[in-house]
Amino acid sequence: MVMKKLLRNPLSMTGLIILLGFILIALFAPYIAPTQESHKSDPYRVPRFGWGTVPAPPSKEHLMGLTQGKYDIFYGIIWGTRTAFKVGLMVTGLSCLIGVVIGSVSAYIGGKFDEIVMRFVDIFMSFPFLIAAIVITAVLGRGLDKVIIALVLFRWTGYARLIRGNVLQVKQDEYIMAARAGGVAHPKILMRHILPNTIFPVLIQASMNIGSIVVTASTLSFLGLGAPEGYADWGQMISFARNWVLGTPNNPLEYWYTVVWPGVAIVLFVLSWNLIGDAFRDIMDPRIQG
Amino acid sequence: MLTYIARRLLFLPIVLIGVTLLVFVAMSFLSPYQLVSSYIKSPEELKNQSLDDLVRKYGLNQPAHLRYISWMKKLLRGDLGYSVSANMRVTEAIAKRFPATIELALFSIIPVVLGGIWLGTISAKHYNRPLDHISRTFAIIGWSLPDFVFGLIMLMIFYGVLGWFPPGRLSMWADTIVLTGDFIRYTGMNTVDSLLNGRLDIFWDAIRHLVAPIITLAYLWWAFLLRITRSSMLEVMNKDYVRTARAKGLTEKIVVNRHVRRNAMIPVATVSGSMVLGLLGGVVIVETVFDYKGIGLLTATGAQQLDYTLILGTTLFYGLLLVATNLVVDVLYAVIDPRVRLE
Numbered sequence: 001m002v003m004k005k006l007l008r009n010p011l012s013m014t015g016l017i018i019l020l021g022f023i024l025i026a027l028f029a030p031y032i033a034p035t036q037e038s039h040k041s042d043p044y045r046v047p048r049f050g051w052g053t054v055p056a057p058p059s060k061e062h063l064m065g066l067t068q069g070k071y072d073i074f075y076g077i078i079w080g081t082r083t084a085f086k087v088g089l090m091v092t093g094l095s096c097l098i099g100v101v102i103g104s105v106s107a108y109i110g111g112k113f114d115e116i117v118m119r120f121v122d123i124f125m126s127f128p129f130l131i132a133a134i135v136i137t138a139v140l141g142r143g144l145d146k147v148i149i150a151l152v153l154f155r156w157t158g159y160a161r162l163i164r165g166n167v168l169q170v171k172q173d174e175y176i177m178a179a180r181a182g183g184v185a186h187p188k189i190l191m192r193h194i195l196p197n198t199i200f201p202v203l204i205q206a207s208m209n210i211g212s213i214v215v216t217a218s219t220l221s222f223l224g225l226g227a228p229e230g231y232a233d234w235g236q237m238i239s240f241a242r243n244w245v246l247g248t249p250n251n252p253l254e255y256w257y258t259v260v261w262p263g264v265a266i267v268l269f270v271l272s273w274n275l276i277g278d279a280f281r282d283i284m285d286p287r288i289q290g
Numbered sequence: 291m292l293t294y295i296a297r298r299l300l301f302l303p304i305v306l307i308g309v310t311l312l313v314f315v316a317m318s319f320l321s322p323y324q325l326v327s328s329y330i331k332s333p334e335e336l337k338n339q340s341l342d343d344l345v346r347k348y349g350l351n352q353p354a355h356l357r358y359i360s361w362m363k364k365l366l367r368g369d370l371g372y373s374v375s376a377n378m379r380v381t382e383a384i385a386k387r388f389p390a391t392i393e394l395a396l397f398s399i400i401p402v403v404l405g406g407i408w409l410g411t412i413s414a415k416h417y418n419r420p421l422d423h424i425s426r427t428f429a430i431i432g433w434s435l436p437d438f439v440f441g442l443i444m445l446m447i448f449y450g451v452l453g454w455f456p457p458g459r460l461s462m463w464a465d466t467i468v469l470t471g472d473f474i475r476y477t478g479m480n481t482v483d484s485l486l487n488g489r490l491d492i493f494w495d496a497i498r499h500l501v502a503p504i505i506t507l508a509y510l511w512w513a514f515l516l517r518i519t520r521s522s523m524l525e526v527m528n529k530d531y532v533r534t535a536r537a538k539g540l541t542e543k544i545v546v547n548r549h550v551r552r553n554a555m556i557p558v559a560t561v562s563g564s565m566v567l568g569l570l571g572g573v574v575i576v577e578t579v580f581d582y583k584g585i586g587l588l589t590a591t592g593a594q595q596l597d598y599t600l601i602l603g604t605t606l607f608y609g610l611l612l613v614a615t616n617l618v619v620d621v622l623y624a625v626i627d628p629r630v631r632l633e
Contacts, residue, residue: 011430123308126616130571131589131608138593138601139319215436219575222438224594238439242579245446252450259446263439271434278430 005283006276015275018268026081033078044083044232046076055244055255065257068240071230073257077265079232084269087144087217088210091151096206098152099159100199106160107167108190118164124157130216137225144227147217155213159202166198204280211273218266234269237262294624298617309609310365313602314358322350324598329364330372370603375595376588380603383588389478390459391573391584397481397500398507398569406512407551407558410519414554415546417524425516432513437572441506441579448502455502457580464495503580507572511565518561523554556627563619570608 006012025032035043048070049062056066064073106117136150170176171194179189218235220226222242227233241258248254317325322345329348345351349360370380378386413425448455460468460480467473467489468480476486480496526532527550535549574586581587585604592600 119304119308123305123312126305126309126567126609126612127312127605128567128571128608128612130574131605134574134589134593135313135316135601135605138596138598139316211434218436219438223574223578223590238442241442245442246450247446253446256446259439259442263443266439267431267435270436271431274430274434 006279009279011275012279015272015279018272019276022081022085022269022272025078026085029078029082033075044079045230046071046079046232048072048230055258058257064261067237067258068243069230071237071240073237073261076232076237077234077261080234080237080262080265081269083144083227083231083233084214084217087148087151088214090148091155091213091217092206092210094148095152095155096159096202099156099161100163100195100202102156103160103163104167104190104195104198107164108171108186108194110168110171114164118161121157121160124154125161127154129154130219133216133220134223134225137220142225142228144231144233147220147226150220151213151216155209159206162205163198163202166201167194170194170197208273208277208280211270211277215266215270234262234266238266295621298620302613302617305613306610309613310362310606311358313606313609314361317361317598317602318354320598325350365606370606371599373592373597373600373603375592375597375600380600383600384585384604384607386478387583387585387588390480390582391577391586393479393481394500394503394507394573394576394582394584395569398504401504402508402511402565402569403515405508406515407519407555409512409516411523411546411551413516413520414523414527414550422520426520429513429516432509433517435510437506437510438575438579440509441502441576444502444506445579455498457499457502457582459496459499459583460492461495461499464492467492499580499582503576503582506576506579507569510572511569514561514565514568515558518558519554522557523550526550526554529553559619559623559626562622563616566615566619567612570612 006016030043036047039045039047049066049072050056050070052070053068055068056062056070058065062072062074064077067073067076102117106114132154133147133150136153137146140146140149176189176193179193184193217226218233218238221233221235222239224239226235229236238259241255241262244255244258246252247256323341326341326344326348329350330344339347349357352360368381370384372378373380373383376383409425409429413422413429416422444455445457449457459465468475468483473483473487473489476483481493481500484490484492484496532545532549535545540549570586573584574590576582577584577586578590585607589601589604591597592604
């Protein structure tokens, strides 16, 4: 039913098509941008063509040109799609798991325990997400895995809060009372009766956040705190472009390709998630269809 | 109202302790040697003593709870350590950079709030008509455009091509005047100081440097506020009291402005807390992109150069700032929506 509505709405349809395109690019990356023989062991390393730092414009061999350090932009974008999915899915999956476990258990137990856990969540949420991520990556060191840890650490709280609210509502329902009276063990009540009735809004919310997670991860790369240099990563490609946005006095747009291509990749990726998410929200919230 | 504020104030120390604990846990991932600079008062100390002596002197090899207590004592004295990358004490660096960020924030918040609510109102009034579609498309594109990409494109077009809005805080000529003794720094905010000194040319120069960062900070939150205002206005428009207002024969303008928008502002006020959080993060990016020397750029360079003292110090400062702004937001919220106070 929901799928049908998504397919009928032109905006969400566009979103789905773009997303499908990115999934295909990620799956077929080795065919779209083949890795050179010498780099086979580490396909995420973007190949360099030539010496020096100055970018080179698009040509037949390098469709989107070479960015600072003569890294191939096309290769970086294609393989960067995989990086984006990897970060987005890992962070969302892990933080959702942690959030659901902590939030539902806290709500189920309730009382003082719940109160303490929620104050703990409040403290985590009182930090700006980006700044918290900066601190953690700076302390843990550079690398994609560290970025993922940092983002998970400050992301689970949102899901914990969401599922807690849902569990608190369901907890009072009669079928739960019935299960309790029937002597069903607590873990089983939580797993079998409560979670199936509360988890879906959380999962939907979580999957719609993948776009914004990828933006934050790219931001860290842009600030020089993400993946190591030369790793296929959109944020890093844009941080390379920083030094070249001004071009030369004769041609201020001389190095446009260094910022435009990776920029387009990020924007389209996030846009696709947001288009689907927006349509979802309208479908799920019949109040505003007045 | 007073009891509500008092209750909020009671909760404050708990949050502050939580924030310091969080930073402290992050610190414990570092070795005592990396932390020494958070404790020393000036680089002179490094010259005269070995690192081991300093580690012992500041108790960095003690168990965690003792370290936390001594660290807290130091914080309460307002001592955040010495920053190697800024080459001064962290408190000093923050004091020096903070006015610039405040200036940026003050100039951004008004256009953000007014613009976002205005766009949302228009969108809701023209529900499912072309104006609604245009502003929604704008919102969704804006929401999908990362601020560092947008900022770089702004820089490319408005500085590179057109030469209108240069990066930095002031042009070279203005900077030299500001640094001379004749120009009195009252607040550290260039726009205010230049007016107080009667230098309209410097005022104009400061504004020119502010435009691009403000737009970059603002567009994302326009998109955000548009969305929230729109959906909450649409919800209120279906309420019985709005129908009553219409039935009474009130003009559409009065219905929208008095009856709908006021009630629709409640969810908007709810998100203003998270907006402040987001703006603080946004400041780091915007200041980095435009080389605007505020506290965000300080944090970013500190992180790039692994200056832990600086990162932890500024983070604590952000924490403090947030607790304060959240308090203000909560109180404002209670003013808008009387039901909150009774909870």
